[in-house]
Amino acid sequence: MADGLFEAMRRSVEEGDVAAAEATARTAVDEGLDPLEAIESGYVPGLSCVGEGFASGELYLPDMVLAAKAMKAAMSVLEPEMKRRGATRSVVGKVVLGTVKGDIHEIGKNLVGTMLSASGFEVHDLGVDVPLDRFADVAGEVGADIVGVSALLTTTMTNQRAVIDTLTSRGLRPTVKVIVGGAPVTQAWADEIGADGYSEDAVGAVTLARRLVGA
Amino acid sequence: MATAINPIVNPRLRVQVLDDEEIQRIHTATLEVIESAGVRFPSSRALDIWAANGARVDRDTGVVRAPGALIEDALRRAPAEYTLAARDPSQDLPLDGRHVYAGTDGCGIEVVDVETGELRRSTYRDVADIARVADALEEVAFHWVAVSAQDRPAESRGLHELAAIWRNSTKHVQTESVVTEREARAAVEMAAAVAGGRERLRERPVLSLMECTTSPLGQDGGAIDAGLVAAEAGVPVGFMTMASCAFTGPVSRAGTLVVGNAEVISALALMQLAYPGCPVYYAAAQTAMDLRSGAYTGGGPEDFVFGAATNALADFYHVPLSMGAFATGAHEPDWQAGLENGLSMLLASAVGSDMLLGVGLLNGSRIWSYEQLLLDCEIYALVRESLKGVEVNDETLALDVIRTVGPGGDFLAEPHTRRHMRELWQPRFLDRRPHGTWLAADDRARDWARARAQALLAEHRPEPLDDVTAGTLAEIIARVEANAGVAAGVGST
Ligand code: B12
Numbered sequence: 178m179a180d181g182l183f184e185a186m187r188r189s190v191e192e193g194d195v196a197a198a199e200a201t202a203r204t205a206v207d208e209g210l211d212p213l214e215a216i217e218s219g220y221v222p223g224l225s226c227v228g229e230g231f232a233s234g235e236l237y238l239p240d241m242v243l244a245a246k247a248m249k250a251a252m253s254v255l256e257p258e259m260k261r262r263g264a265t266r267s268v269v270g271k272v273v274l275g276t277v278k279g280d281i282h283e284i285g286k287n288l289v290g291t292m293l294s295a296s297g298f299e300v301h302d303l304g305v306d307v308p309l310d311r312f313a314d315v316a317g318e319v320g321a322d323i324v325g326v327s328a329l330l331t332t333t334m335t336n337q338r339a340v341i342d343t344l345t346s347r348g349l350r351p352t353v354k355v356i357v358g359g360a361p362v363t364q365a366w367a368d369e370i371g372a373d374g375y376s377e378d379a380v381g382a383v384t385l386a387r388r389l390v391g392a
Numbered sequence: 393m394a395t396a397i398n399p400i401v402n403p404r405l406r407v408q409v410l411d412d413e414e415i416q417r418i419h420t421a422t423l424e425v426i427e428s429a430g431v432r433f434p435s436s437r438a439l440d441i442w443a444a445n446g447a448r449v450d451r452d453t454g455v456v457r458a459p460g461a462l463i464e465d466a467l468r469r470a471p472a473e474y475t476l477a478a479r480d481p482s483q484d485l486p487l488d489g490r491h492v493y494a495g496t497d498g499c500g501i502e503v504v505d506v507e508t509g510e511l512r513r514s515t516y517r518d519v520a521d522i523a524r525v526a527d528a529l530e531e532v533a534f535h536w537v538a539v540s541a542q543d544r545p546a547e548s549r550g551l552h553e554l555a556a557i558w559r560n561s562t563k564h565v566q567t568e569s570v571v572t573e574r575e576a577r578a579a580v581e582m583a584a585a586v587a588g589g590r591e592r593l594r595e596r597p598v599l600s601l602m603e604c605t606t607s608p609l610g611q612d613g614g615a616i617d618a619g620l621v622a623a624e625a626g627v628p629v630g631f632m633t634m635a636s637c638a639f640t641g642p643v644s645r646a647g648t649l650v651v652g653n654a655e656v657i658s659a660l661a662l663m664q665l666a667y668p669g670c671p672v673y674y675a676a677a678q679t680a681m682d683l684r685s686g687a688y689t690g691g692g693p694e695d696f697v698f699g700a701a702t703n704a705l706a707d708f709y710h711v712p713l714s715m716g717a718f719a720t721g722a723h724e725p726d727w728q729a730g731l732e733n734g735l736s737m738l739l740a741s742a743v744g745s746d747m748l749l750g751v752g753l754l755n756g757s758r759i760w761s762y763e764q765l766l767l768d769c770e771i772y773a774l775v776r777e778s779l780k781g782v783e784v785n786d787e788t789l790a791l792d793v794i795r796t797v798g799p800g801g802d803f804l805a806e807p808h809t810r811r812h813m814r815e816l817w818q819p820r821f822l823d824r825r826p827h828g829t830w831l832a833a834d835d836r837a838r839d840w841a842r843a844r845a846q847a848l849l850a851e852h853r854p855e856p857l858d859d860v861t862a863g864t865l866a867e868i869i870a871r872v873e874a875n876a877g878v879a880a881g882v883g884s885t
């Protein structure tokens with residue numbers, strides 16, 4: 178019985194079918210299935226399959242984003258049940274992500290967030306034009322492993338340094354690693370401001386984040 | 393003496409991508425979108441203006457839903473024609489629908505050093521040098537701020553960049569790096585100093601502003617406020633959509649045109665509601681996202697068609713168009729750069745776009761290359777000559793000469809040939825040498841382009857800005873810096 182349901186869960190993610198993902202999650206809850214098992218045996222294999230297809234170039238970005246959306250929909254149905262049972266899902270790492278103050282470019286940052294969540298990270302997306310203190314505030318609150326700072330403008334990239342400085346002055350470094358990216362950002366800049374890593378695209382950001390948390 | 397600008401005039405080749413009915417459908421769909429989904433204006437000033445004119449305004453989300461008639465009425469107030477003034481009046485640019493002008497591309501981040509070939513962060517000096525070289529080129533009609541002056545404080549950078557260009561060129565300046573009300577006020581003041589006062593500036597706008605919209609269906613609050621400052625002063629302002637198929641716009645071309653059109657015409661309408669009759673223009677650089685990386689591609693069939701289609705829309709609204717052309721995604725001046733920039737330039741010109749942006753940047757508007765600048769100018773010249781079409785009159789039909797030469801023989805020694813031979817186009821950067829010569833020389837058009845840039849950098853002396861005006865510009869910048877708390881001296885020009 179559960180095998181058929183797991184299969185349907187996997188397919189819902191692979192096909193990016195949000196309604197089916199929610200429906201299968203609800204069935205799992207109604208039938209008293211362990212939500213953690215539903216995630217690991219049902220939805221995660223679907224997401225991994227899409228992730229592999231995307232990495233090999235067979236699938237496109239919309240496939241990936243839809244799969245992540247379906248996964249998220251299923252999670253929001255399962256989460257209350259997990260809370261009720263006192264179960265927590267182990268995550269690869271916690272990431273606080275945002276575009277710095279003065280900057281409203283969000284496309285690249287969103288992609289990085291999507292790919293990180295799809296790879297098992299818990300992502301706290303602060304949005305765009307984020308006040309510099311907020312990165313440290315939220316990193317402290319959620320116990321982040323990584324803070325990701327996006328900047329697309331030469332006028333705002335200096336704020337990446339400021340974010341690192343606040344994290345340092347709050348004593349959050351070096352436990353919290355900082356990764357940076359965006360059009361004007363280079364490895365040299367990342368080194369200059371003392372960031373722990375830089376990537377020029379979302380796939381590289383995942384590799385980088387995994388390396389930093391030792392996954 | 394200022395270099396005469398040699399623009400495309402009255403292109404004879406004409407391309408039509410949308411018929412009247414299709415344009416009307418896109419327009420109607422756009423009005424429906426503005427009225428139903430709405431457009432976000434995160435500016436309290438803008439929301440007040442919309443509310444005062446009867447639009448539905450949601451103060452919490454900043455979304456404005458305006459009836460179609462309000463948009464149409466407002467757009468009718470926009471002037472169809474006006475002139476972008478230059479410091480030297482012989483370089484004025486009438487936006488009259490008959491000309492196609494090219495400007496430099498803008499806001500590059502790195503520069504391929506013209507001497508060492510190394511890639512490095514852009515500085516104030518680069519802004520000045522590029523302006524000086526562009527000043528000498530007949531294909532470049534006006535400037536954008538080609539790269540960012542990253543060695544100047546962020547608070548006043550956009551102003552230093554303007555000063556650098558005015559000090560190094562007499563041509564019109566259109567800035568795309570002034571995106572806040574505060575900077576816009578200072579920029580207008582600087583422009584007034586260059587033009588000779590506020591009233592003179594209104595008559596002779598030596599500056600224009602280019603602001604971005606935020607697809608889908610949004611505006612940047614700072615950009616809108618900056619635009620209102622320009623509109624009040626009679627400084628032309630345009631709004632550019634960069635909607636990207638499948639990401640910030642629908643996957644379909646028509647859908648992405650509708651989304652971008654809603655952003656642009658709602659911003660232009662707002663300017664007209666605030667300052668009826670102020671000079672505005674439509675600006676666009678739509679593309680299709682790269683399906684693998686989500687990147688803004690900047691070059692590809694969708695871009696080329698958008699260039700042509702958007703001009704049809706701007707014509708429909710009777711406003712000038714500034715169109716994203718050139719701006720290849722290529723990493724160096726190569727096959728891809730030539731192909732993308734050639735085709736985007738050709739299509740955007742064959743429909744008569746008024747302004748084309750822009751020459752000189754690589755890698756999706758990130759890396760400045762002097763080689764690319766000169767090669768782009770070659771593309772412009774080639775297209776300009778192509779678009780002249782065929783002139784038919786007694787002199788060009790050349791019946792007398794044809795009779796004289798008769799069957800066989802040649803036209804080499806005919807006076808008619810000598811009279812007109814210089815009208816044939818001569819390339820500067822196309823390699824037409826015999827193969828053996830090419831092999832032996834072991835150089836490329838890129839090398840010639842770099843040599844030409846080096847020569848211009850060494851030799852070209854633009855008409856300087858008088859000391860008094862230059863001093864005034866520096867004072868305005870210093871005041872802005874003092875108010876912003878920038879340490880004295882850091883920002884000295
Ligand atoms: C689309 C775009 C916009 C859109 C943004 C829409 C949106 N909702 O985000 C709009 C039109 C609103 C816009 C506005 C402006 N823009 Co803009 N924009 C671009 C453009 C063309 C593409 C950016 C993009 O989305 N790329 C696609 C994504 C997928 O790539 P990405 O952002 O680079 O992200 C990838 C990597 O960088 C990396 N990454 C990104 N963030 C992070 C974070 C971490 C932690 C890591 C590890 C990795 C990482 O991974 C991402 C995924 O692969 C770039 C040019 C370019 N080619 O980059 C200019 C560009 C960034 N913009 C520029 C400018 C100047 C502006 C404006 C000032 C223009 C104006 N006159 O209004 C305004 C600024 C507004 C503001 N206050 O922020 C300049 C900046 C140059 C400079 N000198 O500073 C650029 C380079 C273009 C140019 N030369 O003019 N822009």
